Amino acid sequence: MDRLLKASVIENRQLINNHYLLTLQPLKKIRKPGPGRFFMLTVDDGLDPLLKRPFSIHRWTGGNFQILYRVAGKGTHLLSKKKQGDTIEAIGPLGNGFNVGKTQNNIILVAGGIGIAPVFALAETISKRKPLLFYGTRTKKEALCIDNLKSLGIKPVMSTDDGTLGTKGNIINVMKKHLTRSTLSTDCVIYACGPGPMLRSLSEFTKKHGLKAYAALEQNMACGLGTCLGCVVNTVNGYKRVCKEGPVFPIDEIIW
Amino acid sequence: MDRLLKASVIENRQLINNHYLLTLQPLKKIRKPGPGRFFMLTVDDGLDPLLKRPFSIHRWTGGNFQILYRVAGKGTHLLSKKKQGDTIEAIGPLGNGFNVGKTQNNIILVAGGIGIAPVFALAETISKRKPLLFYGTRTKKEALCIDNLKSLGIKPVMSTDDGTLGTKGNIINVMKKHLTRSTLSTDCVIYACGPGPMLRSLSEFTKKHGLKAYAALEQNMACGLGTCLGCVVNTVNGYKRVCKEGPVFPIDEIIW
Amino acid sequence: MTGKKTIDLKVNLGKLRLKNPVMTASGTFGYGEEYSEFIDINKLGAVVVKGLSLKPKQGNPPPRIVETPAGMLNAIGLQNIGIENFINKKLPFLKQFDTPVIVNFFGDSIAEYVKAAGILNSAKGIHALEMNISCPNKQAGWSIFGTDPKVTFKVVSQVRKATDLTLIVKLSPNVTDIGLMAKTAEDAGADAVSLINTLTGMAIDIKSRKPKLANITGGLSGPAVRPVAVRMVWECYKTVKIPVIGMGGILSAEDAIEFILAGASAVAVGTGNFINPRTTMDIMEGIECFMADNGIKSVKELTGAVQC
Amino acid sequence: MTGKKTIDLKVNLGKLRLKNPVMTASGTFGYGEEYSEFIDINKLGAVVVKGLSLKPKQGNPPPRIVETPAGMLNAIGLQNIGIENFINKKLPFLKQFDTPVIVNFFGDSIAEYVKAAGILNSAKGIHALEMNISCPNKQAGWSIFGTDPKVTFKVVSQVRKATDLTLIVKLSPNVTDIGLMAKTAEDAGADAVSLINTLTGMAIDIKSRKPKLANITGGLSGPAVRPVAVRMVWECYKTVKIPVIGMGGILSAEDAIEFILAGASAVAVGTGNFINPRTTMDIMEGIECFMADNGIKSVKELTGAVQC
């Protein structure tokens, strides 16, 4: 029963355009979940949308947790209408998150778009180990968490589709150039979250250079618990459930 | 196009328990509709509930109109959550309301429960002709509009199921006694709205005494416009549409 | 980008030409009068009127409708004013518009179907007939017209002989093999098939323990049924060569395009009219915008264009 | 008022006794492990596990699910770990509970069905079998088991010979005459029928023009289908003497009672488990309250008690 909970909306702040930061206070105490894990949230009480929606843990602040989200469709639109004091039903934390070895240094983080939500959570956890963060967005405005990253001592290498911030273009290309310039040590480990095409090209790069990398994947979900088998991705070991074996997978296991 | 409109919520006030008074400002000018007519209102933007819901016009105040409603199920529950500034889609005014002859005096009004909503509208229109109002509710708290009726110079004869206000029992019985005591003139006309059983027993009474009476009926509605044929009631002249030929019918036409 | 000016929304149903693919679904648009206040009937692809029979029919006792999750059940029971009253009292109104009038009709026997088709065929101002063989409000073995292919073939081929108007056969979704039903209609001479009619359903009030509809069962329509309707349109599109008219829960241009991609040459809006009387107009404009945004010149290019 | 203490929730399915009528629907409860965190499996009427086949099956490529209005489409493709793995790795967990385990299974041929039933029959800790003859994710003529009464009769009667466990036949709603299918299962020796499985549906992404499911079509479940499911349960109840297990969009005690009034002896919760993992428990408590409030002593009194 512990992972079925109600949470009260403390704040649901519009950051920019269709990006929001939702702060939730669980109505019972829960332990701080690791980065990369997620919650299934009820976006509305009615029957349409019917299913809960999965959201990564973005931050954990004194018993409250934060969800950083982008309005993608009906469910997230309804979520954006939640007001302080509203109650949301949640299941979580779920899945296997980013698992960083205790002694692992030389950590590279890669985030594309709203993929920053869980990547930031990871950055916060391991900030003392000075990770290198590559972060691509569509445009300058959509570069989120920059100040919070700064407080952690992290200054991301940026790219934007329209060139309004950092290099113009795709973040994996920027990363490639950057990492070739500096010494690309093989004991580095990459942790990434972002759109499918980004992860796919990251995976080509890491394969080529024999680098270790982990990616947080997305898939439509119904249960979030591993029972419906709806959220599988194809891996070298057969179909695996994003909600249960994932959402974080070794990137070289994934068949794109 | 005139009768398809958007309206802005000015106020959605909880009066008591599950009774609310909704004040709407149409976003385009509409003419004051007669009492007994109704609007179809969107209670939610989603697909569940799917259909608009019918509500009588309760009051018309300087271009705004008011709906007095009782939370009966999912749709009215959602309606009760509407906040100032929210926009509601409406179709109306619809149907044929209470049609009181210009010279008609000796007017008797009968309201049961939320049936007061349109009956009040009628009372307001013809208040100068000093109608006699019989009004039954479940309990004292649910006797609505009493002050507003007073301002119109109308002091209703009350009954409540639990005897907390007026006579204990059913309003038709109260009316029967009252009208037998006073002189029951045959040129009186009765206008009523309330639950089915109330209207049915009213109809028995009026038939017995050869009185003219009109009742505003309810029926599940889909279109409100007369096209779906979903809202019929059985009458001596065959099925008639509550939304189009009604909601007000001569009570002796109805086959109960 | 294609400018809106050059966009071609015209579609054909047999020899019938529609200026655009958006029609109304039978039983949800009356005989057109009520909606003329809200929309320009001249802009519709076609008007399909409430189902007619030879004699007026009073329909089922109330309650006749009840809402269900993202849908509604209806058991109107085919109440209608009869063909003669329609021709005399309602058709003149519809004739004013530059929009084809499609008459939905039904009978209690093959003979009645044939007679009805004959009368409608000789009335001026009717452009096509839609045979309802699928209404789920069963009476006396009535539902077999739409569920037994042998009977379907017989009734459709008889009606075919009685009319030279474009003949649309409206299929019931309450069957094991919708493709077979469409093929049967095609083989019997139909110019087009339309689907889906409503899925038979039931709802019970647990307090009174009574069915929520006086007729016990009713027909389910609205967004709830859309996935079933899209699948059936796709199956029919693959099976027959005649045009398919798609309907079932269409509320928006996106929904309409989904049906067109699945194989519909035209679409009809039913329950959507109740939710918003301007739904048909919004859909038409939305299809135009979609085509402009995607550089599609003719809506015909979209029919069946789903990439499977 | 009847006190909760004296309320009798027990129901029988053939010789199987359930302590209450609330079961889980196959494919929505895995093999029970995940939900044991949220509910007390001991309190369930029965656990029905994800459909099993002789050999493990990898299922369909993703995307496998998509939401639709008040429903969802799934095309899991019957992914499962195979009967042997189930018996060795999953059944021991379920055996801990004082709750009957019903194994849902299927085969690609009659021989496979029979073989599967035989193996399951001799495993200890399985209380009943539910034959899935109705999954709409067709492969090579596979769907005929559930839609052609002759084939249904054949496969059910063969399986009947292979097991003396309570045999439930799970019916497909994608048929013209559900009563006939139920009767066929009864005649072939089934102890109960369960319905509905999912309605075949489809959804298309209009931007990519691709089906939203990799498998093109999928099965519709959830509240959207409830009116169809209630109607079918009612038709089966009127047609057969064996118990009917009702499912399709049950989310609340009210929904469950609606199915019971329509004729269900027991009900199963499918999609409802996804929306809230405690749905089964809430339903059980709700049924108890309803019975207490209405002075109903045994839930059996409610089965088929709709007043038509």
Ligand SMILES: Cc1cc2nc3c(=O)[nH]c(=O)nc-3n(C[C@H](O)[C@H](O)[C@H](O)COP(=O)(O)OP(=O)(O)OC[C@H]3O[C@@H](n4cnc5c(N)ncnc54)[C@H](O)[C@@H]3O)c2cc1C
């Ligand atoms: C493990 C995980 C963590 C996630 N974390 C975040 C996050 O931190 N912030 C954020 O903004 N988004 C996150 N997402 C994505 C988010 O769940 C979807 O954007 C959201 O579910 C879309 O719902 P919708 O109703 O607004 O959109 P819809 O209109 O339903 O669909 C819009 C798009 O979202 C996809 N989608 C719909 N339902 C789901 C679902 N149940 N699961 C996954 N995708 C779905 C659709 O396929 C479609 O591409 C995460 C997804 C997963 C699987």
Ligand SMILES: Cc1cc2nc3c(=O)[nH]c(=O)nc-3n(C[C@H](O)[C@H](O)[C@H](O)COP(=O)(O)OP(=O)(O)OC[C@H]3O[C@@H](n4cnc5c(N)ncnc54)[C@H](O)[C@@H]3O)c2cc1C
């Ligand atoms: C002409 C007319 C005028 C009305 N005026 C008022 C009014 O001024 N104030 C007020 O409180 N109520 C009024 N009603 C009743 C009001 O429409 C219903 O209470 C409301 O639709 C219930 O919706 P729901 O979703 O809350 O309830 P549901 O959960 O849908 O159902 C609760 C009850 O309401 C009935 N109902 C549901 N949908 C409709 C519908 N579309 N039309 C009619 N009944 C329905 C159901 O049969 C059921 O008995 C009026 C009804 C009509 C027909």
Ligand SMILES: Cc1cc2nc3c(=O)[nH]c(=O)nc-3n(C[C@H](O)[C@H](O)[C@H](O)COP(=O)(O)O)c2cc1C
């Ligand atoms: C109230 C109502 C009445 C209907 N009457 C008819 C009818 O007379 N003839 C017919 O062929 N279909 C009739 N239908 C079916 C619709 O034309 C349409 O096939 C079905 O509702 C599915 O479309 P929708 O989901 O857009 O409503 C009716 C549907 C509704 C809701």
Ligand SMILES: Cc1cc2nc3c(=O)[nH]c(=O)nc-3n(C[C@H](O)[C@H](O)[C@H](O)COP(=O)(O)O)c2cc1C
């Ligand atoms: C994700 C999913 C997987 C399913 N898998 C199976 C299965 O393996 N075997 C089976 O007989 N039914 C299966 N079903 C059908 C359900 O058991 C049930 O019959 C159907 O979903 C209707 O109930 P519901 O609306 O409560 O979900 C599955 C349904 C879903 C949603």
Ligand code: FES
């Ligand atoms: S969402 Fe159900 S198994 Fe992953």
Ligand code: FES
């Ligand atoms: S509500 Fe449609 S005809 Fe009255």
